[in-house]
Amino acid sequence: xxxxxxxxxxxxxxxxxxYYEHVGLIAPAPRTEAGYRVYGQREMHLLQxxxxxxxxxxxxxxxxxxxxxxxxxxxxxxxxxxLALQHVAELRSKVAELNAMANTLKExxxxxxxxxxxxxxxxxxxxxxxxxxxxxxxxxxxFRDRLAG
Amino acid sequence: xxxxxxxxxxxxxxxxxxYYEHVGLIAPAPRTEAGYRVYGQREMHLLQxxxxxxxxxxxxxxxxxxxxxxxxxxxxxxxxxxLALQHVAELRSKVAELNAMANTLKExxxxxxxxxxxxxxxxxxxxxxxxxxxxxxxxxxxFRDRLAG
DNA sequence: GATGGGGCTTCCCACCATGGGAAGGTCAAG
DNA sequence: CTTGACCTTCCCATGGTGGGAAGCCCCATC
Numbered sequence: 001x002x003x004x005x006x007x008x009x010x011x012x013x014x015x016x017x018x019y020y021e022h023v024g025l026i027a028p029a030p031r032t033e034a035g036y037r038v039y040g041q042r043e044m045h046l047l048q049x050x051x052x053x054x055x056x057x058x059x060x061x062x063x064x065x066x067x068x069x070x071x072x073x074x075x076x077x078x079x080x081x082x083l084a085l086q087h088v089a090e091l092r093s094k095v096a097e098l099n100a101m102a103n104t105l106k107e108x109x110x111x112x113x114x115x116x117x118x119x120x121x122x123x124x125x126x127x128x129x130x131x132x133x134x135x136x137x138x139x140x141x142x143f144r145d146r147l148a149g
Numbered sequence: 150x151x152x153x154x155x156x157x158x159x160x161x162x163x164x165x166x167x168y169y170e171h172v173g174l175i176a177p178a179p180r181t182e183a184g185y186r187v188y189g190q191r192e193m194h195l196l197q198x199x200x201x202x203x204x205x206x207x208x209x210x211x212x213x214x215x216x217x218x219x220x221x222x223x224x225x226x227x228x229x230x231x232l233a234l235q236h237v238a239e240l241r242s243k244v245a246e247l248n249a250m251a252n253t254l255k256e257x258x259x260x261x262x263x264x265x266x267x268x269x270x271x272x273x274x275x276x277x278x279x280x281x282x283x284x285x286x287x288x289x290x291x292f293r294d295r296l297a298g
Numbered sequence: 299g300a301t302g303g304g305g306c307t308t309c310c311c312a313c314c315a316t317g318g319g320a321a322g323g324t325c326a327a328g
Numbered sequence: 329c330t331t332g333a334c335c336t337t338c339c340c341a342t343g344g345t346g347g348g349a350a351g352c353c354c355c356a357t358c
Binding site for chain 2 (some may be wrong): 077
Binding site for chain 3 (some may be wrong): 013017019023032034035036054060098
């Protein structure tokens with residue numbers, strides 16, 4: 001398979017296939033005389049595997065570890081399970097955090113008239129009222145950064 | 150206040166204060182003869198406001214709108230409420246999505262022996278078994294992108 | 299008055315995963 | 329042989345943030 005074929009078959013763009021090779025996530029593909037990358041079924045499956053792991057929201061670092069286990073016939077399922085459960089725990093904690101944000105914001109919105117008057121408790125709260133309804137993380141960085149890890 | 154002072158007082162780094170000015174989120178600060186930026190209480194509060202909105206996970210685009218409303222004495226609370234509820238809805242849908250991922254991964258992990266044997270349903274599933282336990286989005290991009298979008 | 303240190307300025311670089319696009323080589327179908 | 333689709337490498341942009349360099353400025357201390 002050419003890179004375009006393996007891209008279509010695996011659902012990973014050709015750009016990303018080259019990128020994954022570049023950063024060492026997948027082994028350098030053998031080349032034809034003209035320099036074209038050549039892939040087989042195994043590489044196609046590996047790329048599908050990576051794409052699914054991405055869909056699960058797994059960070060690249062963890063995917064690297066899983067890829068290593070994937071290619072290792074002597075792996076222990078313990079290691080795989082550990083990585084998976086670690087990610088489950090992180091997802092759960094992010095869920096809790098986002099829920100807290102949503103709840104706080106919802107409560108504030110409920111207290112807002114929502115009419116043509118300018119007075120609004122949402123802006124008052126954002127402007128520095130310390131009587132928070134729900135705990136919001138105090139770190140300087142937004143949750144997206146922590147999600148992106 | 151100098152930029153360093155307003156940074157400390159607001160909890161936004163000096164770098165980010167310049168960045169916010171650069172991208173038009175805050176108005177260009179007046180300068181001393183030597184070119185130093187000068188800030189007052191109002192700017193400090195605005196920066197606190199922005200930082201809090203970031204802590205809430207609000208995307209920059211929405212923060213821009215809120216900042217405009219914040220500085221507008223004639224604003225309608227309706228507009229603020231609409232933006233807040235919009236963000237609540239998005240947070241809730243992200244929560245649901247992350248929960249689905251966590252559930253699927255958890256179920257797979259539960260089916261994994263977790264011992265020294267190599268066989269593991271997690272890797273089998275990631276490798277292309279289509280009998281998904283829980284719906285996972287089929288888009289090619291991971292959830293982080295959608296979250297950040 | 300000179301000197302030193304810390305703060306300010308601008309500008310460039312890096313991150314990460316991804317896409318866009320240009321310039322140039324290759325392959326296959328007509 | 330031509331044409332068009334595909335491949336190659338290389339550079340650039342994103343967005344929010346930090347790091348750092350080069351150079352200017354201000355204040356305090358000697």
